[in-house]
Amino acid sequence: MLAGIDIENFRCIAQAHLEFDSRGTGILGNNGSGKTSLLEAIFFLGHGRSLRTNTREKLLKRGADFFRVVGRLETPRGKLVAGAEYTNGQTRSRLAGQGISSLSEIAEVLPIQLIDPSVHRLVEEGSARRRRLLDWGVFHVKHEFLVSWRRYQRALLQRNAALRAGEGLAVISAWEKEMAECGSVVDQERAEYASRLKPIFEELASSLLPNRASFDYRRGWSVDESLAESLASKRSRDLQLRTTSTGPHRADLTFKTEGVLARDLVSRGQQKMLACAFILAQVRLRAETAPTPTCLLLDDPAAELDVDNLGKLLRAIESVPSQLIVTSVTEAGLRGVNIHKVFHVEQGEFTPML
Numbered sequence: 629m630l631a632g633i634d635i636e637n638f639r640c641i642a643q644a645h646l647e648f649d650s651r652g653t654g655i656l657g658n659n660g661s662g663k664t665s666l667l668e669a670i671f672f673l674g675h676g677r678s679l680r681t682n683t684r685e686k687l688l689k690r691g692a693d694f695f696r697v698v699g700r701l702e703t704p705r706g707k708l709v710a711g712a713e714y715t716n717g718q719t720r721s722r723l724a725g726q727g728i729s730s731l732s733e734i735a736e737v738l739p740i741q742l743i744d745p746s747v748h749r750l751v752e753e754g755s756a757r758r759r760r761l762l763d764w765g766v767f768h769v770k771h772e773f774l775v776s777w778r779r780y781q782r783a784l785l786q787r788n789a790a791l792r793a794g795e796g797l798a799v800i801s802a803w804e805k806e807m808a809e810c811g812s813v814v815d816q817e818r819a820e821y822a823s824r825l826k827p828i829f830e831e832l833a834s835s836l837l838p839n840r841a842s843f844d845y846r847r848g849w850s851v852d853e854s855l856a857e858s859l860a861s862k863r864s865r866d867l868q869l870r871t872t873s874t875g876p877h878r879a880d881l882t883f884k885t886e887g888v889l890a891r892d893l894v895s896r897g898q899q900k901m902l903a904c905a906f907i908l909a910q911v912r913l914r915a916e917t918a919p920t921p922t923c924l925l926l927d928d929p930a931a932e933l934d935v936d937n938l939g940k941l942l943r944a945i946e947s948v949p950s951q952l953i954v955t956s957v958t959e960a961g962l963r964g965v966n967i968h969k970v971f972h973v974e975q976g977e978f979t980p981m982l
């Protein structure tokens with residue numbers, strides 16, 4: 629659980645100190661006041677990356693030369709302080725008073741998920757977003773997943789470099805061996821997770837959408853071959869393409885309603901409901917396996933939804949154990965959510981409301 633946060637020089641926030649409620653905290657403010665900046669700071673701490681930019685420089689408050697985000701966490705290991713500071717193009721992170729090499733160590737104890745106005749893109753856009761979300765879920769039920777995932781990514785980068793350099797069979801096939809070994813573990817963990825997630829997703833989706841919805845996990849290479857066979861059979865084509873065209877880095881989820889590809893059939897609002905069902909299913913599955921709740925960030929949950937669908941979404945959110953941090957431009961936007969504390973934000977300054 630995220631008990632509180634201190635922020636300095638992050639986007640429009642010069643300085644902020646907030647203590648959150650363990651069940652639900654509301655953030656009220658006009659457009660451009662700093663609501664999303666707060667959620668982005670929390671997201672950054674829990675995911676080690678920004679919501680919308682690959683450049684950390686852009687997260688710096690204009691004119692500042694560092695930003696700092698420090699979270700006070702309540703975890704199964706007790707109370708911990710986790711922080712990240714960015715300056716001169718470098719990020720330094722600390723957890724429980726120790727310097728750490730990767731923000732993923734913070735991610736392990738600070739599970740953060742987000743539903744924002746662009747959540748429908750999960751259904752509509754390319755596979756990278758869906759894969760990242762799937763991997764978030766696998767990582768949070770089984771932290772060791774990261775070891776195989778990292779090894780696979782490294783081997784993939786090396787095979788791609790070898791393909792671009794036109795290296796011979798010995799070099800390329802050495803990387804294929806490594807890819808096949810850890811890629812098969814990555815796939816197995818994903819497939820197991822997806823099969824546990826599927827019934828939870830289907831139940832949540834049935835409460836959010838008029839038609840029966842489901843998803844399929846696709847592993848990224850043919851079902852008739854092992855990963856080693858697939859890499860070998862695609863090798864000459866990959867040498868021409870100068871990139872690896874098969875493997876777990878091409879895995880995907882396909883959302884279907886009534887057996888038809890959802891992307892081609894459903895409205896924007898329904899895409900949002902499908903994406904929310906998927907995220908909430910992940911949060912519920914994690915709640916079944918982990919002792920502390922996921923911190924669920926809801927950025928303007930009413931966006932794109934009519935009153936009926938908003939009611940359904942809020943009821944589904946209530947049915948899933950989580951710590952909520954919810955933003956809205958109006959007080960009405962916080963109704964129907966389990967909120968026990970509200971901050972008002974204006975020009976990046978947060979004030980507790982009575």
Ligand SMILES: Nc1ncnc2c1ncn2[C@@H]1O[C@H](COP(=O)(O)OP(=O)(O)OP(=O)(O)O)[C@@H](O)[C@H]1O
Nearest residue numbers: 639640658659660661662663664665686688689690
């Ligand atoms: N690096 C930065 N330095 C200073 N200000 C920034 C920086 N990045 C964004 N801003 C400004 O921060 C302000 C708040 O943005 P934010 O997205 O947090 O608003 P919001 O309250 O979520 O608004 P909305 O309700 O419209 O979504 C904006 O005016 C934006 O221009």
